Structure formats: C-alpha cells, structure tokens
Amino acid sequence: MSRHINFAIAALALATAALFTNLSRAQGTAQPIPPGFDFPADETTLLQLRDNQNVPKMRLHAWMVFAGMTQPAPGGEAIWETWHPSSETFDLPAPGPNAPKPRRVFAPPRQTEGAGPLAPGKSLLSFVMFNQEAHDWIRTNEFYKKSKLDSLKAAFTPATPVKDRKVKDFPANAVSIKTVWWRIKKTGITPMPIWDNDPANPIAQGNNFDTWKRIVGVDPSRETIPAGETAQLKYPDPDSAARTAKVLPLKAFYNFEVTQANVNQFEKMPVNAQPVVGDHIALVCIHVTTKEIPDWVWATFWWHDAPTVGPFAQDRPSQVAGVWKNFLMDVAFSMDTPKEADGTPNAVFNPWLEARFENGTLSNCMTCHQRAAYPSKAFLPVTRGAMAEDHPFFANKLKTDFMWSMIFESKP
Secondary structure, X not given: OHHHHHHHHHHHHHHHHHHHHHHHHHOOOXXXXXXXXXXXXXXXXXXXXXXXXXXXXXXXXXXXXXXXXXXXXXXXXXXXXXXXXXXXXXXXXXXXXXXOOOOOOOEOOHHHOOOOOEOOOOOOEEEEEEOHHHHXXXXXXXXXXXXXXXXXXXXXXXXXXXHHOEOOOOOOOOEEEEEEEEEEOOOOOEEEEEOOOOOOOXXXXXXXXXXXXXXXXXXXXXXXXXXXXXXXEEOOOOOOOEEEEEEEEHHHOOXXXXXHHHHXXXXXXXXXXXXXXXXXXXXXXXXXEEOOOOOOEEEEEEEOOOOOOOHHHXXXXXXXXXXXXXXXXXXXXXXXXXXXXXXXXXXXXXXXXXXXXXXXXXXXXHHHXXXXXXXXXXOOOOOOOOOOOOOHHHOOOEEOOOOHHHHHHOEO
C-alpha cells in the first residue's frame, strides 16, 4: 500500500513540477543564465585578467557566458530568447506577464539606420534583448523615459564633474545582447556571405557584407549534404556573376521558421526581398555585453563554416555545444589593451555590423558605446582607444552607462 502511495506522490510531484514549468513558460518568465557558467564572475578577478592581458582566460570567460545563455529554456529555445526585447523594455506600458515567448521584434540594425530600403542581399534583420536584471533596472529607474533622462541631466550643476554626469550604473548581473539574422528562402539554395578576415576593399573604405569574397549556400530541404558539395550561386543580386559556394544544411544554424505574424511585422520594415511564410531566419551574429566590470565585458560572435580554425576559434570550452559551436568570437575587457601588433589600441568588432564602416575593422565596440551620452546619437565615426572621462564630447550630456538603447529607444 505504501508503495502505491509513494508512486502516487511521485507522480503528483512530477505533474506539479510540469504544471509550474508550463505556467512559467506561459507567463513568459525570463530565464537566468544557470549556475556553472562563470556568471556573474568576480569583478576583481576579471579586472586582473584585463590588467594582466590574460587573453585566453578572458576568452574562456566569454565562451562560458555564451554557453550558459545558449542552454535550452523550458520551451526549447535558447535561454536568451526568453529575455525582454528592447521594444518591450522601452515600451509604455510594457506588455503583461502573459505575453508569449519568444518575442522576436525585428528592426534593421542601428548600424544601417538612414540607409533606406536595402537591396536584396544587403538586408539584415536584428533585435536587441535584455535579461531580467537589465530590464528591471531600466524600468525601475525609468530610464525608458526621455523625461527622466532630461530631469537627470538638468539636475547637474556647472560644478558637477563631467565624469559624474551619468545615470546609475547597471548591476553586475545585467546583460544586453544584439542579434543579427539572415533570411533563408524556403525553396532553393540561399547564398550567404562569409567573413574570412580578408577585406575586398581598403579598410579605410569599409567592407559591407555584400563585398565579402566568399559565400556559402544554405539548403533548407536536406538534413544531410555530402561533404564538398557545391552550387553556382549569384550574389549579392540576381545580375551578379555566378560564384562557387559550399552547400550547407539549415540545421547548421540556430533558426526559426517565418510565420504570418513575422511577415506582418517585416512589411513595416525598410527591407526589400521580404521573408515569406515558410522561409527561415538564421542567426549569424550576436553581441553579448555583461556589466560584470565597470566598463562591461564585450563579446561578439559570428557564424562561420570553419569554426575550429584561427585565433577567433581558440579557448572554446566543451560547454559550447550544438549549433553554437559554429560561431567564432572576439572579446574586449578594455578599449586600449591588449595592443594590436603595431602598438595601436585594441580592436574588437563584428564583421556583420562594423566592417561596413570606414576603418570598421580597426574599431573597438567599447569605444563606440563609451560615446553613449544623452541626447547625442553620434555613434560615428567608429574608432578605438579610450576617451577621457571628461572629454569635451560629453559636455552638456548625460552618460547612459554605455547603453545606446536609452538614447535611441526611450519614449517621451
């Protein structure tokens, strides 16, 4: 009898656990990076890695955080997809807890703003997300309101040092990410450019992804593709000369299938060659920023068909698994160090976003975000090397703790 009771209790416990899991999922709970992935790491330890220029350990930390945030959530998507899209964080009012997850609210990358409708082969889809701690910090402090930023800015007196004219720093466990996606057509083989760190144009001129020298082809119709299979594809537009491209299956990417809801949103975006129902959207780039140190930890990842080769593949731990092993990575703890081979300040960039700019492949993402000061939207030119805290650029501005979203997305 007791045995049956024990079985009944166990079954009830499992059912209750499943109920709470489903309830949590239905309520759209933002899942945290689980324990065991070095997050948040000790600030002193990370600063020592920075000051000692221990690049392997800095890289290992970035990979581990990446491994943690890409673990599967209860719904099967990556944990980071349960977080809050910036459109929600800065919306007034924010959606209720029953809003479904994942919520993919696309916009063109800010780096392409002002370019107008982009031609096929030159269009990217993007969205920014915040983990629960970053989202709550923005909401609790009302940093989503321009009126709040204005009041903070107005409160400073002429005697307030420029370096102190800033919002309250985010908590150490805050994370912000930016994602970039590529459309894969539901039929045929879709060309995708690949960055091999071999710019076609002079660096000073800029190297947008439609200029990259090599492409691959993505075939959504087959799970397995023979090694070495190639196709002749035209890129970046139908009038281009055919190019030989290695063919890869869609399963090599973190992706999702386009729904009618997605199509309805895409129609409002300045992007040509709109995705249609049945297409897929594949993740090709992700910026990850954590407030574990005062200037944040900056890691940037991009998809590659040879992800085990070269310096950007190094130090990847076994915890990075599945499709996430197909990303290369670079990381910055400093705007200045480690120096480049020619003695100039540290350069860390993502080819999908910064390579398009003049000298973009010599830029540093931290230096760009250091310029985030309300109400200025001047993120160009991209550059590298730390600015002085009291640089004249910051005069009469409110520093937003490296967060451009406060400036671009805050509402009246």
